[in-house]
Structures are given as C-alpha cells and as structure tokens.
Amino acid sequence: MTNEILIALGALGALGLLASLLLCLVAKKFNVFEDPRVGQVEEVLPGANCGGCGFPGCHGMADACVKAKDAANSLEGLLCPVGGNEVMGKVAGILGLEAGAAEPKVAVVRCNGNICARPKVAVFDGAKSCAVAAATFAGETGCAFGCLGLGDCVKACQFDAIRINPETGLPEVDEEKCVACGACAKACPKFVIELRKKSAMKSPMPKRVWVDCINKDKGAAARKACQNACIGCGKCQKVCKFEAITVENNVAFIDNEKCKACGMCVSECPTGAIHATEPVMIVVEKLKAKKEAEKKAAAEAAAAAKAAAEAAPKAEAAPQTEAPKAGE
Amino acid sequence: MKTFKLGGVHPAANKLSAGAPIQVAAVPDMVAIPMAQNLGAPSKAIVAKGDKVKVGTVIGEPGGFLSSFVHSSVSGTVDKVDVVEDATGKKVPAVFIKVEGDEWEETIDRSKDIVRDIKLDKQQIIDKVKEMGIVGMGGATFPTQVKLTPPPTAKPECVIINAVECEPYLTSDHSLMLAHAEEICIGVQILEKAMGVKKAYIGIEANKPDAIELMRKTAANGFPEIEIVPLQLKYPQGGEKQLINAVIGKEVPSGGLPIATGALVQNVGTAFAVYEAVQKNKPLIERIVTVTGKSVAKPGNFLTRIGVPVANLIEAVGGVPEDTGKIISGGPMMGKAMPDTNSYVVKGCSGILIMKNAEARRKEAGPCIRCGKCVHACPMGLQPNFLARYSELNLLDEAEEERIYDCIECGSCQFSCPANRPLLDWIRQGKPKVMGILRQRAAEAKAKADAEKAAKEAAAAK
Numbered sequence: 130m131t132n133e134i135l136i137a138l139g140a141l142g143a144l145g146l147l148a149s150l151l152l153c154l155v156a157k158k159f160n161v162f163e164d165p166r167v168g169q170v171e172e173v174l175p176g177a178n179c180g181g182c183g184f185p186g187c188h189g190m191a192d193a194c195v196k197a198k199d200a201a202n203s204l205e206g207l208l209c210p211v212g213g214n215e216v217m218g219k220v221a222g223i224l225g226l227e228a229g230a231a232e233p234k235v236a237v238v239r240c241n242g243n244i245c246a247r248p249k250v251a252v253f254d255g256a257k258s259c260a261v262a263a264a265t266f267a268g269e270t271g272c273a274f275g276c277l278g279l280g281d282c283v284k285a286c287q288f289d290a291i292r293i294n295p296e297t298g299l300p301e302v303d304e305e306k307c308v309a310c311g312a313c314a315k316a317c318p319k320f321v322i323e324l325r326k327k328s329a330m331k332s333p334m335p336k337r338v339w340v341d342c343i344n345k346d347k348g349a350a351a352r353k354a355c356q357n358a359c360i361g362c363g364k365c366q367k368v369c370k371f372e373a374i375t376v377e378n379n380v381a382f383i384d385n386e387k388c389k390a391c392g393m394c395v396s397e398c399p400t401g402a403i404h405a406t407e408p409v410m411i412v413v414e415k416l417k418a419k420k421e422a423e424k425k426a427a428a429e430a431a432a433a434a435k436a437a438a439e440a441a442p443k444a445e446a447a448p449q450t451e452a453p454k455a456g457e
Numbered sequence: 458m459k460t461f462k463l464g465g466v467h468p469a470a471n472k473l474s475a476g477a478p479i480q481v482a483a484v485p486d487m488v489a490i491p492m493a494q495n496l497g498a499p500s501k502a503i504v505a506k507g508d509k510v511k512v513g514t515v516i517g518e519p520g521g522f523l524s525s526f527v528h529s530s531v532s533g534t535v536d537k538v539d540v541v542e543d544a545t546g547k548k549v550p551a552v553f554i555k556v557e558g559d560e561w562e563e564t565i566d567r568s569k570d571i572v573r574d575i576k577l578d579k580q581q582i583i584d585k586v587k588e589m590g591i592v593g594m595g596g597a598t599f600p601t602q603v604k605l606t607p608p609p610t611a612k613p614e615c616v617i618i619n620a621v622e623c624e625p626y627l628t629s630d631h632s633l634m635l636a637h638a639e640e641i642c643i644g645v646q647i648l649e650k651a652m653g654v655k656k657a658y659i660g661i662e663a664n665k666p667d668a669i670e671l672m673r674k675t676a677a678n679g680f681p682e683i684e685i686v687p688l689q690l691k692y693p694q695g696g697e698k699q700l701i702n703a704v705i706g707k708e709v710p711s712g713g714l715p716i717a718t719g720a721l722v723q724n725v726g727t728a729f730a731v732y733e734a735v736q737k738n739k740p741l742i743e744r745i746v747t748v749t750g751k752s753v754a755k756p757g758n759f760l761t762r763i764g765v766p767v768a769n770l771i772e773a774v775g776g777v778p779e780d781t782g783k784i785i786s787g788g789p790m791m792g793k794a795m796p797d798t799n800s801y802v803v804k805g806c807s808g809i810l811i812m813k814n815a816e817a818r819r820k821e822a823g824p825c826i827r828c829g830k831c832v833h834a835c836p837m838g839l840q841p842n843f844l845a846r847y848s849e850l851n852l853l854d855e856a857e858e859e860r861i862y863d864c865i866e867c868g869s870c871q872f873s874c875p876a877n878r879p880l881l882d883w884i885r886q887g888k889p890k891v892m893g894i895l896r897q898r899a900a901e902a903k904a905k906a907d908a909e910k911a912a913k914e915a916a917a918a919k
Contacts, residue, residue: 251546251796254819256849256879260886266796267546346548 166198166223167191173219174209179287181210181310191220198224210234210309233327234309236291236302240276240321241341241404243297247272247355263318271354274344276300276321285316304335319343329390334408336390338383340365341404345378352400359402365394392416458663460689461699464836466869468692468790470664474628474749474756479636481760482746482773486556488531488764489541490516493549494803495592496599497523502552508535513562513740516552519587525600526590527552528740530762532560544767544786544806546796554764565739571639572736573679575647582651582735589734590741590804594726595619595695596787598805601727605651607716614719615656616648617704618728620672621688621695623662624788627808629745630725632758634661634668637729638675644732645683652721657683658704659725662690692790693867697722699836711863726807741804746770750811752778761802768798770809782817785810790868823876831870831880837863841870845880848887853894856887862895864888 170191178186184193190209197204204226209216213233221227247270253262259281267273278298282291290306291313293299300313304327314322321343328336340359344351348360361379373387374394381403383394392413395403405413493499498521510516510529517527533556541551561567577585587602607613618641622630634641645657659676661669669687676683686704693699698709700722707718715722723731726744733739742763749756754775761770767786771777777784777798785792786806831841840859847856864884871881 251794252818256822256882258849258882258886261879261882264885265545265882266794267542267548269796273547 164195166195169223170194170220173212173216173223175211175216177211177287179211179308179310179312181308181312182208194220194224198226202226210311213308232331234324235304235307235327235335235337236309236311236313237323237325237337237339238276238282238300238302238321239323239339239341239343240274240299240319241357241402242270242272242275242355243299243357246357247275259316260318272344272346272351272358274319274321274346275342275355276317277319281316281318282313282322285312287312326385329385329388335406336408337385338388338390338392338395338403338405338409340381340383340402342402343380345380347379351379357400357402359398360400362399364397364399365403368393368397396420458687458689459703460691461694461702461836463702463838464834464869465691465693465699466834466872467690468625468872470690471625471749471751472628472631472664473626473751473753474747474758475631475665476635476667477628477632477757479632479745479758479760480773482762482765482770484531484556484559484762485765485769487536487553488556488762489539489551489553489766489801490527490530490764491541491543491549491551491801491803492517492520492527493543494527494598494763494805495523495525496597497521499549500524500527502538502550504535504538504552506535506537509533510535510554511560511562512742513565515740516554519600523600523603525592525602526588526740528590528742529554530742530764531556533557541801542797542799543803544793544795544800546800551764551801566737571643573643575643575650575735577735579651579653582647582731585735586651586731589730589739591727591730591734592741592804593724594730594744594804594807595724596791596805596807598803601723601731604721604723605648607714607721611714611716612719613652613654613716613721615654615658615705615721616645616652617700617720617722618645618648618657618659618725619695619697619700619722620659620661620665620668620725621700622665623690623692623695624790624792624807625692626749626810627747627788628749629747629758629807631665631668632747633726633729633745634665634672638671640732641672641725641728642675642680642683643736644728644730646680647731647735648721648723648728649682654721655682658686659683660686660688660694660700660704662688662694664690693836693865693869696836696865696867698865711860744802744804744806746802746806747808748774748811749808750778750781750813751816752780752813753811754778763802763804765802766798767795767800767802767806767809770802771798771811778811778813780813780815781811782814783812785812790872791866819879820877822878825878826876828875830873830875834869834873836867836869837865839864841880841884842878844887845870845878845883848883848885848890851887851890853887853891857891857894861888861891 171188174187176187182190184190194207197207204221249269250271251269253269255261257279259277259279262277262279268277276299280293282300288306288308290303291300294301309324311324342359344358351358352360359380361376363376365381366374366376371387371389373384375382390409392409395405395413396416492502500517501520502517504516511532514529515526516529519525531554533554536553536555538552540548543549583602583605591601592598620630649657659672673685688694688703697715701715701718701720702708709715709718730741743760746759746761748770784795786795825842835841843859844861868881
C-alpha cells in the first residue's frame with residue numbers, strides 16, 4: 130500500500146520535474162524579449178485602444194514611445210490624445226525624459242453650410258452613410274465640398290463627442306468630451322473635419338479662429354451654392370498682421386501655429402465664413418462696433434465736408450471745426 | 458435560346474423609343490467637351506482660349522496609358538478651359554467651344570459611301586482606334602486600343618459583339634443596328650483583324666426581332682464568319698462575363714480577365730465607331746442618345762454631338778415633365794442619377810431617362826429577412842447579403858473571402874431585395890478597398906520576387 134503511494138508520488142514527481150525542465154528549455158529557446166518599459170508605459174496609457182495616436186492600440190503606442198526614447202531620446206511627435214499632457218508626462222517620467230508640453234487639440238468641423246444657407250437641389254435616398262453618398266454623387270446641395278450630414282463622424286466617435294444638430298444638419302463637437310483622437314476626421318469622406326489647437330495662444334480660454342468652409346469653387350459659384358461659403362476674396366489675408374492666413378484654390382486657411390486669435394479676420398469677412406470661439410467673439414464684437422463707428426464717422430465727415438464745400442463761398446471757417454467732433 | 462447560367466433578373470423592358478428613327482439633335486451655340494470621358498486617367502486639354510477648331514480637331518491628349526484622345530465635335534473658337542459638372546455633379550475639366558458654322562477637318566470622309574475594303578493592318582488599326590479617341594460605347598468607356606492589345610499570354614479566338622442592350626428603356630444600340638447594319642459588320646471585321654481571329658458573334662436579345670433579322674440578312678451578304686446569336690431576355694446579359702457565358706458557354710475565371718476565355722467583347726456602338734474611325738477617318742465626336750421616360754411625350758433616339766448640354770436634349774423631347782422625380786444618365790439599372798441637368802453629353806452617355814416621382818424614390822429599407830433572393834439573383838454566384846454587411850462593417854478579410862472583387866455592380870441583388878436594402882451601395886464601398894489590398898499585395902509580392910532575383914543574379918555574378 131505505502132509502496133504504491135510512493136511509486137505514484139515518485140512517478141508524478143519525476144514527470145513534473147521533466148515537464149518543468151522542458152518548459153524551462155522551451156521558454157529559453159523561444160523567448161521573445163520585450164522591453165519591460167513597454168509594459169510599464171502601457172500601464173499608464175488609458176487603455177481605450179482608440180488609435181488616435183496613430184498606432185494600433187495602446188500597446189503599439191507604448192512600443193513606439195520606448196523606441197523613440199532609444200532612437201532619438203525624445204518623445205517628439207508622440208501624443209496620446211485621450212490622456213493628453215498628463216499621461217505623456219507620466220510616460221516621460223518612466224522613460225526618464227522631460228515631458229514636452231503638447232498643446233491640446235480639438236476636432237473642428239469646417240463647414241457652415243446649414244440648411245438655410247445651403248438649400249438642397251437633389252435628394253439622396255441611398256444607404257445612410259456619407260461614404261456611400263460621396264462615392265455616388267457630388268452632394269445634395271450645389272456645394273460639392275461641404276458636409277453631407279449623414280453622420281459617418283458620429284458613428285466613428287467612441288467618446289460620444291460629436292452629434293448632428295437637427296436644426297442645422299451639421300455635426301457639432303462637444304469640446305468637453307472630444308479627445309482629438311481624429312477618428313471623425315478619418316471617417317469623413319469630404320475631409321471637412323480638422324484637428325486644431327484648442328487655443329491659438331497658450332491661454333486657458335479656448336481662443337481659436339478658423340475658416341468654416343472648404344469650398345474650392347470660384348467665388349461666384351461657391352456663393353451661389355452656399356451663402357456662408359468662403360469666396361476666396363483675400364480680405365482676411367490682407368488684414369491679418371501675423372501672416373497666418375493663406376488663400377489657395379479660392380479658399381482661405383488659417384495656420385494654427387501663427388494665428389493669435391486677434392479676431393481681425395472675423396470682423397473683416399464679407400460672408401461670415403470665418404468663425405471663432407466665444408472669448409474671441411467678444412473682441413470681434415468690439416472690433417465690429419469700432420468699425421461701424423468709424424464708418425459712420427467717415428460718412429458723417431464726408432457729408433460735413435460736402436456741406437462745407439457747398440457752404441464755402443458763403444462762410445469759410447465755421448463748419449470745418451465741427452466735422453471731426455462728429456466723428457468721435 | 459441561349460442565355461447565361463447563373464442568376465439574373467427580369468426588370469420590365471419599357472423600350473418606349475424602340476423603332477423611333479434616329480433624329481439629329483441640333484448643334485447649340487456653345488458646347489462643353491469634358492476631358493474625363495473615359496475610364497482611367499482623364500485627358501489633358503491642349504487648346505487654349507481663342508484657338509480655332511474644326512470638327513475633328515484634337516483638343517485633348519491622353520493623360521496616361523489608360524486614357525484617350527478627345528476631339529472637337531463642332532467648329533468654332535475655344536471660349537475657355539474651365540470645369541463643368543459631370544453626370545454625378547462632380548467637377549471635371551472641360552473645353553468650352555463657341556460654335557461658328559460646321560467646318561470639318563479635311564481628312565474626314567463625309568461621303569455616304571460604305572467602304573468595305575480594310576486597307577490597314579493589325580497595328581495600324583489599333584493606332585487608328587487610339588488616334589480617333591474610341592472608347593467602349595456601352596457605358597464603361599474603357600479605352601478601346603487598350604482592350605485590343607491583350608496581354609501576350611492571351612490567346613484570342615473570337616470577337617463577341619454586345620448588342621444585347623439589356624438595360625430597360627435604352628434603345629440607342631437597337632436604332633443604330635437598324636440604321637447601320639452593314640457598317641457594323643465591317644466594324645466587326647476590323648475588330649477581327651485587329652485581334653487576328655476569324656470568328657465573330659453578335660449577341661442580340663430576343664426583344665429586338667427586327668434587328669436580329671436585319672443583322673442576319675446583312676451578315677449573310679458577305680460576312681460568313683459573323684454569327685448572329687439571339688439571346689433570351691435576362692438582365693445583366695450585357696455584362697461582359699455574362700455575355701461570354703451566354704454566347705460561347707465559357708466562364709471567365711474568378712479574378713481573371715474576360716480574354717482568358719479567348720473572347721474579346723466589344724459593344725455594337727464601339728464596332729460602328731471603329732468602322733467610322735478606320736474606314737472614314739472620323740473621330741468619336743457624336744453618338745446616339747436615347748431620351749426616354751414614361752412621362753416623356755415623344756421618347757426618341759438622338760444623334761448627338763459630344764458636349765451638347767443634357768438640358769438641350771431634354772428640351773428636344775418637350776422639356777422636363779412636371780411630375781419628374783429623377784433624371785438618370787444611362788439606364789435605370791446601372792445609370793447614374795443626376796443632381797441637376799447642368800451636365801453635358803459624353804462618349805459613354807447611352808441614354809437620358811426621366812422617371813416619374815412615384816417610381817423614382819427608393820422605399821424605406823427594412824431588416825434582412827434572410828430570404829436569399831439576392832443570392833439567387835446574383836449573376837456572379839456571390840452572396841450579396843453578406844458582402845453588403847461585411848462592407849458596411851469594414852470586415853475586408855471576410856469580404857475578400859467571399860470574393861467581393863468578382864462583383865460586377867449590376868444591381869440585380871438590390872433590385873430583387875424585398876426589404877429594399879441598399880446592398881449595392883455598400884458593396885461598392887467594400888469592393889474598391891479589397892481591390893486596393895489585392896493590388897498592394899501583388900505589388901509587394903512582385904517587389905520581393907524582383908529583389909530575390911536580383912540577389913540571386915548578384916550572387917551568380919560573384
């Protein structure tokens with residue numbers, strides 16, 4: 130009886146030893162080395178696997194971070210849009226680097242062709258998808274460039290940050306929820322959505338200015354299709370003090386890096402195609418009011434001068450002193 | 458009677474303009490000739506504002522290998538080189554020509570005599586076809602010279618002429634056959650010579666008995682190698698692969714070219730254009746366009762210059778009827794709905810179909826009830842229900858496994874779906890993606906093989 134137990138124990142023990150030896154050998158032989166730092170970095174990443182960083186999931190991103198550290202000793206160009214600077218700081222800490230401060234971004238819909246401004250000329254009743262519509266024809270409105278409004282961006286967003294406003298027929302981005310992963314921008318077949326800096330300057334307030342149109346048609350055609358279209362007149366370019374605006378293919382573009390969100394272009398745009406966030410709009414309103422006043426003053430001055438010219442033969446000196454006063 | 462084996466549907470034929478004589482459409486004061494009239498790369502405009510052109514003057518050069526020449530269809534002065542809308546509303550470059558008189562290039566033979574002797578040899582025919590800007594007239598507008606130069610491994614055996622016209626409503630090919638039977642037969646002979654074959658079939662659907670009879674009579678009179686094949690009514694018989702299957706019973710291998718069966722398929726309109734190009738030196742500057750629809754008072758077939766505004770043609774049949782829901786460039790099955798009538802007639806425009814409101818709109822799509830009608834209808838033996846779903850969900854590996862690349866986009870699945878599901882809409886999304894992956898894979902494999910070969914040669918040299 131005891132003998133049998135001993136044999137069984139011995140046999141099992143020997144089998145176990147053999148198996149463990151085999152496992153050891155196999156583990157040695159087929160060992161895939163992975164930098165332990167990759168695991169550590171992955172730990173601090175959010176784990177959403179959204180792909181917003183441009184890598185297939187968080188593991189890919191962690192791997193890229195470690196490789197970037199070894200190759201260039203910096204994390205330049207790498208950003209987890211979900212975690213933002215906080216997470217990138219942690220990653221830099223693990224890898225023994227200084228955390229660079231990437232500025233937070235947000236998805237911006239660059240089309241303002243709402244239902245009123247851009248009347249429909251055709252009806253699309255195919256599959257409810259922007260990709261399908263874009264492959265089928267130019268669009269339901271006269272504008273072949275703008276938003277199709279069928280919501281591929283909404284479907285692509287994993288953070289519930291974008292939705293179609295039924296009143297305008299256009300997508301709206303929830304700034305609080307948007308992590309700038311870029312999924313919507315990739316899903317849009319018309320390339321209407323762009324990732325832009327949350328704020329043009331490093332201010333805590335979201336100060337940004339953008340051209341809310343990408344229509345490349347000539348001015349007249351663009352205006353005919355949509356009242357809110359950029360007609361490429363170039364007024365904004367002239368008024369910009371920071372050389373941030375370029376007009377190419379009949380449409381203006383504001384460079385994120387150079388723009389100081391002064392609001393000059395917004396007040397100048399004849400079609401209202403340039404949009405800005407609330408804090409900038411306050412300045413814009415002031416600018417507009419000032420411009421109105423200047424205009425009024427100029428008109429009054431002209432009228433006064435005219436009156437003066439008429440009155441000149443009769444009495445010379447009197448009206449001239451009054452004109453500038455009216456201007457103020 | 459013969460037909461293709463797999464699938465197919467039977468849409469109502471509605472050939473309202475059948476038997477209507479060919480009318481010559483008026484030349485307007487201004488034409489706009491788009492530079493993207495063929496499958497593949499668009500052509501490059503080689504004229505500028507102020508240039509004088511005659512009918513047949515070259516105004517556009519091929520923009521690549523898969524591209525073609527474009528000729529002026531009118532005489533006059535180039536007004537501007539700008540953009541116009543194509544049938545889908547997308548902007549394409551075009552040459553605007555202000556019409557002055559009707560002066561033709563001297564090289565074009567405008568006499569009514571039929572020239573039977575084919576003087577050019579194989580290569581000269583292919584060069585001439587290229588020079589005259591001939592493209593597939595069935596609607597796909599594949600540059601004909603490219604099709605006439607198959608890969609060296611192919612062994613051409615016969616020419617099959619597609620005179621099926623299986624699209625409902627359209628009658629342009631039918632009217633062409635009734636008017637120019639002999640020219641078509643000579644065109645077929647030219648194609649035979651270009652391919653180095655001695656046999657040709659002309660496939661015609663049985664709803665055109667007058668055309669079948671006339672073509673038979675003409676072929677019996679000096680064209681012994683041309684056989685007229687009446688075909689049973691079924692859509693999409695005019696599909697290249699379906700026609701080959703119907704006429705000679707062979708099947709194009711999955712992912713392969715139709716020439717693998719030894720058959721070269723050309724549209725009957727192309728055969729006529731080839732005749733005019735080779736025998737009469739006339740470039741492709743006009744075509745027959747069917748303008749039709751149930752609400753149209755007098756549907757008709759119009760011999761139209763390329764670049765005539767579509768609106769003019771609609772005006773010629775009495776303008777857009779009041780109860781119009783959709784205007785389609787082409788037939789109802791594969792044609793494209795036009796967002797407006799601002800486009801211009803191009804080489805591939807076989808018809809303009811005006812649909813009434815009630816018949817134009819799609820019905821609300823419901824859930825798939827797994828009835829399998831689309832599978833039964835598919836002429837390529839595919840499972841459209843799965844393909845559409847895979848495309849919608851971007852499951853490209855699965856779509857590839859189900860051979861999405863074999864889809865000919867005929868729309869039989871969507872036509873037969875009782876739940877009105879937009880099957881083809883989705884399949885058209887997935888197909889180019891899978892094709893792109895396949896092409897990339899082939900390119901990578903080729904690069905790898907080349908690199909290995911080079912390494913081997915280098916090693917051998919050492």
